[in-house]
Every structure is written in structure tokens, then in C-alpha cells.
Amino acid sequence: MTAMGLQVRARRILGHGAIPVPALIALLAVSGVLTILNTRFMSVTNLQTIVDQTAIPAVIVVGLTFVVLTGSIDLSVEGVVAVGSMVTSLLVMNDRNDLALGALAVPVAVIVGGGLGLVAGLAVTRLRIPSFLATIATWYIGRGIAELLFGDKAKPRVLDEGFIAWSHPLFLGFSGLVWLAIVVVLFGLLLQQFARFGRYAYAIGGSEETTKLSGIPVRRYRLGAFIFSSLCFALAGAMVTARTGVGAVAAGDGQLFLAVSGVVIGGTLLIGGRGGVLHSVVGVLIMVVIANGMILADVSPYWQQVVQGAVVLVAVIATVWRQRARLRVIL
Amino acid sequence: MTRTTQIARTTGAALAVLLLVAACSSDGGATTAPATDAPSTNASAPAATSAGGSGCDPKDIKLVQSGRGLENEYYVSVDAGSKAFADSVGLLDNYQWIASDGDSQKQLSQITSILAQSGACTVLNVDPNESAILPAILDAVVANNAWLTVQWNRPEGTSPQETGPNWVAFMSEDGFVQGHDTAKALFEAMGGTGGIVALQGILDNTVAQSRFAGLQKALEEYPDIKLLGDQTAKWDRTEGQNVMQTFLTKFGDEITGVWAGNDAMGLGAVAANEAAGKKIPVSGIDGLEESLKAIAAGDGKSGFIATTQANAANQGGFGLAIAYAAATGEIDPTTEPDEHRAFFLKTNIVTKANVADIPAPDDTSKMDFSDIWSVVGAAIP
Known part of the structure; x- marks a missing residue:
């Protein structure tokens, strides 16, 4: 292949946005500044810390990305994470009951969470309820289910040491949870690049009418996106339980903001059709890096949120500048 | 648009609203009193006759505990302490837990609904969702001549001493x-x-x-x-x-x-x-x-x-006990010393040395309500 051919090829890949170039540049810029402020930022242990803290939100955004690609939004994150956390903690060996399903608890929790996605997806596709409304409803339903499971006792504690060990270093200094997250991200990338599910998600987000006219069962793929995102959220809930050692209704608190800003910063358009899994993961990474770096840089905790908000704003402006005409549609 | 899709859309929107409503009211909260049952006077309130307020017959007393929600361990223990007190005076059936779910307006409307039903013999122990909501709660309590203990939050410059007998006490942790x-x-x-x-x-x-x-x-x-x-x-x-x-x-x-x-x-x-x-x-x-x-x-x-050591059960149980003592006329709040009107609870440190003697936060078996002031640490300046 000629150099010219390579160049064309490279431009095609970058131009099509398969690689989140602006987000990566932002990540490098932020990392650069933080390294100047404290060289320990780039130390091996700190990079491990950052990866560890990114694992759970990364799993969340893998699911969320597909819904956003189709032009919808899934706000049920915190409710479904709560369900995933509570169900898992009550099914592995714990101090509330005699059940001890071990690792089997996770698929059960994930399936229960997927049920919430099914409800939201049917509401959106069959009843034509706006996705933000349907998923706010399933958010509250999820929270309600988690509260019912919580009952009126202390937080259920996980006694299954093997389950907790998922949060301890496993290989190359990364925990089992990190490796699990990497598997989920790779799976998301495969779905996005090679499966109909992913390709059609782009098509639906790009133009639902055209996709429908070309004979693609749009509703079925939309429904699939909501189910898949809930599966990811519930898995994240199980991971929170492994990491903290307890089941909690508040397990997902703060994750919605982190996930949505991660998706947006990464460059996935909220109106759908552009972006991808990798974009969102890099977006989440930026958020985690900023939070971590500001502690290392001794930024006063009083100023951290201001800085965080400002950086998010700048990153958003930088990444969506070219699309601002299109974005105006949803303002 | 065809007629069927229109119908489907309308039904869908209605369903979504229903889902939301169902989800939001799934806490089994106490907002059941319909507005029509809440006349401006307390005609329906039992024993709402005494002008001085004190001297309610214990069996007419309604015990109410208001906090955020029971998904929080702290409130689970508060509720346990409150129940322990209600049980100690034989009023467990008259005890009600109401959850504000972090919504100040909801908390206020729950409290006014209950006051409309049980009037002057209402004993309330309230953890205000935010200090700004307390004046409105106080107005309702004073208007009904009911009895209130407040936990944690109060606006600057307000105190039980200045409000009068109905705000019996304020307690907080130091x-x-x-x-x-x-x-x-x-x-x-x-x-x-x-x-x-x-x-x-x-x-x-x-x-x-x-x-x-x-x-x-x-x-x-x-x-x-x-x-x-x-x-x-x-x-x-x-x-x-x-x-x-x-x-x-x-x-x-x-x-x-x-x-x-x-x-x-x-x-x-x-x-x-x-x-x-x-x-x-x-x-x-x-x-x-x-x-x-x-x-x-x-x-x-x-x-x-x-x-x-957790004080949640004490805040629930003793918060009710103090307001209850005022409702029955056992104490006259206005003659109590300052450290009984606004006080910090005692702080006990738990370490390896004494942990064996410390009950679990929601274990109320050792609670003793014979001295309602036993949890007082120091007056709040």
C-alpha cells in the first residue's frame, strides 16, 4: 500500500470519528497540566488508582452509549445500579440470609436489572413515551425495589470473601473488577463495530425515518438498546457491591452525572448518530482524572467543584464546536 | 397520524404519569388524609378542649416521628428508638412514622394533615428536612397547640425558649x-x-x-x-x-x-x-x-x-418522650432550665476497649425512659 493510501485510510478512520480524537487530546492536555502540578500523577500506582476508579463508570457508559447513539437517553442509571447492588448483596453469602449463590448472584442481578430496561424500552418503543420520562419512571421503580429489598435493617454486608476479592489486585496490579470492565468495553466495541445492533444504532440515531424506510425493524433495535444499557447498569451495581462490601440503595448516587458528562465530553452527540463506546470511556476517564488530579495538586476542596464544572464546560465546547449548528435542534 | 396511534400515545403518556406517581408514593407515607377531612378548626380532634394544652389523656395521644426515609440506616435506628418509647407507654398503635423523602413541602403537608386529625394531643419528633422549613412547621404546631421536639436543624435565632411551650425541646449532636x-x-x-x-x-x-x-x-x-x-x-x-x-x-x-x-x-x-x-x-x-x-x-x-456511639435511637425515643411529657402535663416546658430546652446529646466514644458493651444502633432493649433527661450532654449556647 502506498503512503498516499495509508494517509487516506488514516484520514478516513479519524474523519469518521471511530477514534475520539478531540477527547483524547483533551485527556492528554488535562493529564499534562496535572503532571506539571504534581509529578506523582504519572506514577504507576496513581495510574492504577485512576483505572480502578474508572472501571465501574466505564461499564455504565458502555450501556448508556448505545441508547444515546439511537438518539434517546437513559436516566435510570442510579435506580438500576441500586437494584444490582441490593440483589447481588442479598444473594451472595451475606449477614441477612442464608443464600450463598456466589458468582451466580451476578447474572441474576443483571437479569433483574435488564427487566427494568425492558419496561423502559417497551414504554419508549410501543407507547412512544419520551425516553427521558420513561427512564425517570424506571429509575424510581428501581430505587423503590432496592428500598423494598433493603427493608428496615442495617446495610447487608457481603461475607463471601471470594466475591470481595474481585476488588483486590488480580493481574498486572489491576483488580478483577478492572479486568471485567475491560472485557465489557471490548464487548461493547465489538457490538458497535461488527454487530447489526451497533451499526443500526448509528443508523437510527442518524435518521430514524430513513432507517425505517430501508426495512430495518427500528423498534426492536431501540428496545434492545434499553435492555443492554440496563444490563450494564445492573452489572455496575454488582461491581459496586464487590468494591464496597455492602449492598446499598445509594450505590449509584452520583453515577448519572458522571456517566452523562462522560458520554458528552467523549463526543457522543445527545441527538444520536455520532460517537461511540470508546468516546464515552475516554470521557469518563477525563472526569476521573480531573477529580484525582485535583487532590494530588492540592486544589482546595472548596474550589474543586468549580474547577470540575469549568473543565467540563470547556471540554464540551471544544468537542462539540463543529456540531453546534446541529445541536441547536435540541436547545 | 392515525387514530390508533393517537390513542396509543395518549394511553402511553397516561401510563407514564401513573408509573411516576406509583413510584413516587411507594414509601407508604402518611399523606392519606384527604383535604376534605382537614377543616380549619379541629372539630374532629379528640380531647382538643384544654386551653392550656397540657393534660392530654395518654390514650388520646398520637405519636409522630418525621424524617427522610427508612432506606437510611440512621432513620431505621431512629424509628426503632421511637417505637421503643411508644411501646413503653403502651401507645405502639398510636405511633406513626412519616417519610419526607428529602422533600420539605411533603414533610410540611404530612405534618399539617396529621395535626388536622389529632390536634392538641399530637406529639411530634421532627427532623426538619432543612432548617428553612421549620418556621412553617412551628406555626402549624403552635396553632394546634401540639407538642414538638426538633432534631438537628433550626434556623439561626430561633429557639424553644422564645417560641413558647409548644416547641418543647431542640436536640442535636455535638x-x-x-x-x-x-x-x-x-x-x-x-x-x-x-x-x-x-x-x-x-x-x-x-x-x-x-x-x-x-x-x-x-x-x-x-x-x-x-x-x-x-x-x-x-x-x-x-x-x-x-x-x-x-x-x-x-x-x-x-x-x-x-x-x-x-x-x-x-x-x-x-x-x-x-x-x-x-x-x-x-x-x-x-x-x-x-x-x-x-x-x-x-x-x-x-x-x-x-x-x-450512635444516638439515633435516643433521638427517636427521647425526642418523643420529652414532647410526650409536655403533652401529658408531666412537665411544663416554660419552667425547664435551658439545658433541657436546647441541648447536645452525650457523646460516647467506642473503641476496642468498650465495644463489647455497646449495643447495636437499632437495639433498644437497654433503653430506659424513666429519666427523660438522661441523654442530655450540655446546653447549646
């Missing part, structure tokens, strides 16, 4: 003493020397501020202990774990102790330390059941080593 005494327990476990990091609560929260001020006082008393860094972990366990991880990369082995503004953040820090293979002591505040177990299981030198 964050300064909690922060100071847990810090001392931590420093002793460290042998009086070393470096610590601090995990603070939400920064604009007065409890977080006073607990941190207590830590700073203790640091002055132990000059060989150095505060390496302090950050907010927003009262949250996962956040505590994340911030601790970052502290470990920042300061490494310089950290020989961790002070946390509450148990949740402390337990998060313990998890971070364990994952990193660090054996350092961590102190918390709140006395969660899990912390008590961790202290009992530990060696007193590393892991979770100190917290405060």
Missing part, C-alpha cells in the same frame, strides 16, 4: 466533641505521632464543619501529629474509597492514620487501605453497626478503630 474525641482515640492508637489524612463531609454542612473543627483542636493538642491533607468525600462510602486511594498515591507511607467525618467514609477508606495492603488505623463518627463489628473484630491498632 459535632465538635465528636470530631475532637474520635481524633484523640485515633492519635492514641497511633502512639501520639505520625501523619494523618482527613475525609470531610459535604463542606457547606455545619455538622461537617464542626466535626472538622474538633479535629483541628485535637491536632493542636498533639503537636507530633501532622495533618497531611484533607478532602471532602461527601459523606459517601465510594467517594471515601476513591479519595483514600488518591491520598495513598499522593502521600504513600507518610500516612499512618485516617480521620473520617463519618463511618461511611471511614469504611470506604478501610476498604481502600485493605486493597492496597496498608495496615493503618481509621476513625469514624456515627456508630454504625458495621463499624462496631469492625472495631470488635480488629486489633485496635489498624483498620477501623474508633467511632462514636
Whole structure:
């Protein structure tokens, strides 16, 4: 292949946005500044810390990305994470009951969470309820289910040491949870690049009418996106339980903001059709890096949120500048 | 658009609203009193006759506990303490827990609904969702000549003494003493020397501020202990774990102790330390059941080593007991001394040495309501 051919090829890949170039540049810029402020930022242990803290939100955004690609939004994150956390903690060996399903608890929790996605997806596709409304409803339903499971006792504690060990270093200094997250991200990338599910998600987000006219069962793929995102959220809930050692209704608190800003910063358009899994993961990474770096840089905790908000704003402006005409549609 | 899709859309929208409503009211809250049952006078209220207010027949008294929601361990223990008191006076059937779910307007409307039903013989123990809602609650309570104890929050410049008998008492925890005494327990476990990091609560929260001020006082008393860094972990366990991880990369082995503004953040820090293979002591505040177990299981030198004994059950039980005493005429609030009207609860520090004697937060079997002032620590200035 000629150099010219390579160049064309490279431009095609970058131009099509398969690689989140602006987000990566932002990540490098932020990392650069933080390294100047404290060289320990780039130390091996700190990079491990950052990866560890990114694992759970990364799993969340893998699911969320597909819904956003189709032009919808899934706000049920915190409710479904709560369900995933509570169900898992009550099914592995714990101090509330005699059940001890071990690792089997996770698929059960994930399936229960997927049920919430099914409800939201049917509401959106069959009843034509706006996705933000349907998923706010399933958010509250999820929270309600988690509260019912919580009952009126202390937080259920996980006694299954093997389950907790998922949060301890496993290989190359990364925990089992990190490796699990990497598997989920790779799976998301495969779905996005090679499966109909992913390709059609782009098509639906790009133009639902055209996709429908070309004979693609749009509703079925939309429904699939909501189910898949809930599966990811519930898995994240199980991971929170492994990491903290307890089941909690508040397990997902703060994750919605982190996930949505991660998706947006990464460059996935909220109106759908552009972006991808990798974009969102890099977006989440930026958020985690900023939070971590500001502690290392001794930024006063009083100023951290201001800085965080400002950086998010700048990153958003930088990444969506070219699309601002299109974005105006949803303002 | 065809007629069918139109119908489908309308049904869909209606369903979504229903789902939302169902989800929002799934707490089994007490907002059942229809507006028509709430006349402006208390005609339906039993025994609402005495002008002075005191002297309700105990069997006519309605006991009400209002807080956020039972998904929170703290309120589970508050509820347990309240029930223990209700049981001790044989009024368990007259006891009601109402959940505000963090919504101030909901809390106010729940309280006014109940006041409309049971009037002057209503005994309320309220944890105001925010201090700004208290004046409206007070107005309703005073108008109905009911009896109220307030927990935690009150607006600047308001007090039971100035409001009159109906606001019987205000109680809170002494964050300064909690922060100071847990810090001392931590420093002793460290042998009086070393470096610590601090995990603070939400920064604009007065409890977080006073607990941190207590830590700073203790640091002055132990000059060989150095505060390496302090950050907010927003009262949250996962956040505590994340911030601790970052502290470990920042300061490494310089950290020989961790002070946390509450148990949740402390337990998060313990998890971070364990994952990193660090054996350092961590102190918390709140006395969660899990912390008590961790202290009992530990060696007193590393892991979770100190917290405060939970006062939640006391706040529930004694909060009701004090207002109940005023409702029955047993006490006249206006003649009680200042330390009975607005006070800090006693602070007990839990360490390895005494953890065996500390009951679980929701264990009310040892509660004794014969002296309603037994939990008073000091007057709030």
C-alpha cells in the first residue's frame, strides 16, 4: 500500500470519528497540566488508582452509549445500579440470609436489572413515551425495589470473601473488577463495530425515518438498546457491591452525572448518530482524572467543584464546536 | 397520524404519569388524609378542649416521628428508638412514622394533615428536612397547640425558649466533641505521632464543619501529629474509597492514620487501605453497626478503630418522650432550665476497649425512659 493510501485510510478512520480524537487530546492536555502540578500523577500506582476508579463508570457508559447513539437517553442509571447492588448483596453469602449463590448472584442481578430496561424500552418503543420520562419512571421503580429489598435493617454486608476479592489486585496490579470492565468495553466495541445492533444504532440515531424506510425493524433495535444499557447498569451495581462490601440503595448516587458528562465530553452527540463506546470511556476517564488530579495538586476542596464544572464546560465546547449548528435542534 | 396511534400515545403518556406517581408514593407515607377531612378548626380532634394544652389523656395521644426515609440506616435506628418509647407507654398503635423523602413541602403537608386529625394531643419528633422549613412547621404546631421536639436543624435565632411551650425541646449532636474525641482515640492508637489524612463531609454542612473543627483542636493538642491533607468525600462510602486511594498515591507511607467525618467514609477508606495492603488505623463518627463489628473484630491498632456511639435511637425515643411529657402535663416546658430546652446529646466514644458493651444502633432493649433527661450532654449556647 502506498503512503498516499495509508494517509487516506488514516484520514478516513479519524474523519469518521471511530477514534475520539478531540477527547483524547483533551485527556492528554488535562493529564499534562496535572503532571506539571504534581509529578506523582504519572506514577504507576496513581495510574492504577485512576483505572480502578474508572472501571465501574466505564461499564455504565458502555450501556448508556448505545441508547444515546439511537438518539434517546437513559436516566435510570442510579435506580438500576441500586437494584444490582441490593440483589447481588442479598444473594451472595451475606449477614441477612442464608443464600450463598456466589458468582451466580451476578447474572441474576443483571437479569433483574435488564427487566427494568425492558419496561423502559417497551414504554419508549410501543407507547412512544419520551425516553427521558420513561427512564425517570424506571429509575424510581428501581430505587423503590432496592428500598423494598433493603427493608428496615442495617446495610447487608457481603461475607463471601471470594466475591470481595474481585476488588483486590488480580493481574498486572489491576483488580478483577478492572479486568471485567475491560472485557465489557471490548464487548461493547465489538457490538458497535461488527454487530447489526451497533451499526443500526448509528443508523437510527442518524435518521430514524430513513432507517425505517430501508426495512430495518427500528423498534426492536431501540428496545434492545434499553435492555443492554440496563444490563450494564445492573452489572455496575454488582461491581459496586464487590468494591464496597455492602449492598446499598445509594450505590449509584452520583453515577448519572458522571456517566452523562462522560458520554458528552467523549463526543457522543445527545441527538444520536455520532460517537461511540470508546468516546464515552475516554470521557469518563477525563472526569476521573480531573477529580484525582485535583487532590494530588492540592486544589482546595472548596474550589474543586468549580474547577470540575469549568473543565467540563470547556471540554464540551471544544468537542462539540463543529456540531453546534446541529445541536441547536435540541436547545 | 392515525387514530390508533393517537390513542396509543395518549394511553402511553397516561401510563407514564401513573408509573411516576406509583413510584413516587411507594414509601407508604402518611399523606392519606384527604383535604376534605382537614377543616380549619379541629372539630374532629379528640380531647382538643384544654386551653392550656397540657393534660392530654395518654390514650388520646398520637405519636409522630418525621424524617427522610427508612432506606437510611440512621432513620431505621431512629424509628426503632421511637417505637421503643411508644411501646413503653403502651401507645405502639398510636405511633406513626412519616417519610419526607428529602422533600420539605411533603414533610410540611404530612405534618399539617396529621395535626388536622389529632390536634392538641399530637406529639411530634421532627427532623426538619432543612432548617428553612421549620418556621412553617412551628406555626402549624403552635396553632394546634401540639407538642414538638426538633432534631438537628433550626434556623439561626430561633429557639424553644422564645417560641413558647409548644416547641418543647431542640436536640442535636455535638459535632465538635465528636470530631475532637474520635481524633484523640485515633492519635492514641497511633502512639501520639505520625501523619494523618482527613475525609470531610459535604463542606457547606455545619455538622461537617464542626466535626472538622474538633479535629483541628485535637491536632493542636498533639503537636507530633501532622495533618497531611484533607478532602471532602461527601459523606459517601465510594467517594471515601476513591479519595483514600488518591491520598495513598499522593502521600504513600507518610500516612499512618485516617480521620473520617463519618463511618461511611471511614469504611470506604478501610476498604481502600485493605486493597492496597496498608495496615493503618481509621476513625469514624456515627456508630454504625458495621463499624462496631469492625472495631470488635480488629486489633485496635489498624483498620477501623474508633467511632462514636450512635444516638439515633435516643433521638427517636427521647425526642418523643420529652414532647410526650409536655403533652401529658408531666412537665411544663416554660419552667425547664435551658439545658433541657436546647441541648447536645452525650457523646460516647467506642473503641476496642468498650465495644463489647455497646449495643447495636437499632437495639433498644437497654433503653430506659424513666429519666427523660438522661441523654442530655450540655446546653447549646
